[in-house]
Amino acid sequence: MKKVLYLGLGYPDVKKSTILYTDLMQEFAKQGHEVLVVAPALNKGDYGIRTEGEVQVLRVRTLPLFNVGTIRKGLGNLLLPYQYKRAIKKYCSEFDFDLIILPTPPITLASIASWLKKKSKGKIYLILRDIFPQNAVDLGMMKENGFFHRYFRKQEERLYVASDSIGCMSPANVAYVKQHNPVVESEKLHLLPNWEKIPESVPKEEIEIIKKKFDLTDKFVAIFGGNLGRPQKMENIINLAKSCTDYKDIFFLILGSGTEKEAIKEVIATSNLSNIRLIDRLPKKEYIQVLAAADVGLISLSEEFTIPNFPSKVLTYFGLKKPVLASLDLATDFGQMLEETKSGLWGEAGKTDNLREKLLWLYHNPEARNEMGENGHKHMAKNLTPEIAYETIISNINGSKKKA
Incomplete structure (x- = not known):
């Protein structure tokens, strides 16, 4: 070979x-x-x-x-x-x-x-x-x-x-x-x-700079990074953000590009959501810095899928020790992986109340978030x-x- x-x-x-x-x-x-x-x-x-x-x-x-x-x-x-x-x-x-x-x-x-x-x-x-x-x-x-x-x-x-x-x-x-x-x-x-590849950890001083740059200081940040297309069904993330407007320190950050980007931008604007921001795809190094400043990594898959997808964006979340919150269709075994590795939580796509409940549990349990982040990192180092x-x-x- x-x-x-x-x-x-x-x-x-x-x-x-x-x-x-x-x-x-x-x-x-x-x-x-x-x-x-x-x-x-x-x-x-x-x-x-x-x-x-x-x-x-x-x-x-x-x-x-x-x-x-x-x-x-x-x-x-x-x-x-x-x-x-x-x-x-x-x-x-x-x-x-x-x-x-x-x-x-x-x-x-x-x-x-x-x-x-x-x-x-x-x-x-x-x-x-x-x-x-x-x-x-x-x-x-x-x-x-x-x-x-x-x-x-x-x-x-x-x-x-x-x-x-x-x-x-x-x-x-x-x-x-x-x-x-x-x-x-x-x-x-x-x-x-x-x-x-497992990314190098980002120094605390760089994280603070990123937080100030993107106005994330004193915020609980849930981040989605990657392709913005129909398979991702970003409406589920936007609906989650809508459901959390009563928590002034919870903020949603979406980074990426794709066929649905303009539609997502329009929905955010027409809904007048101040707790969510859409940013263009960043170079990998800068994306890692922004992700390091987040508290939770988000996954979203369309509930219409009958095939088992397994989103690769979770790898960067694992690499930076971020707990995962996933909105998933029922065909995938991705949620089973999160459960087995104790690296995150998931809810059925389209059921916003359930996903909100999972997010708020992560929001109120920082020690559990840290433990999930460590578990994901260990799983990646051993298998991914x-x-x-x-x-x-x-x-x-x-x-x-x-x-x-």
């Missing part, structure tokens, strides 16, 4: 920001692998191969894939394998990859992964982080059994069959794939929880780091059967 190819989607420049996939590829390089990442260009005209961190990154010209409408995003994802294939042919003289790694989303890279597998005789490892197209059906973005659903469902099955090994976020994810995809060999499926994810991938791909 010396030479590794990663087919990415959202892959930032590690000098400016990091995500779980940059952490993982840097770990592969650290372990002595030659890594080539294929990902969209970050700036117009910035195409070709360059070194980013310890890996080689081939930046490809694509259509816009983020913060655009459903049709443009769909078209961009459909064209992606052709654009990647053309770029790989142009810049790669040899196809001698031992391991081909790709995550979902998107599922449209199945064709290029299969092509590379035949060319290189390498194995395909699928990081399953988005069960599409069912998530789109759940959110009413796609008609069940319609033309697009049938097309993408075939692509999904094709991707599962082509993969030699499939890492799933949680036990519920493994069970879901087994139940709904009888074409998938059960031995391919295994647990690959999300991962992230790039080093552990690397070992899981290598051990499973080495043990998988080579497919024809």
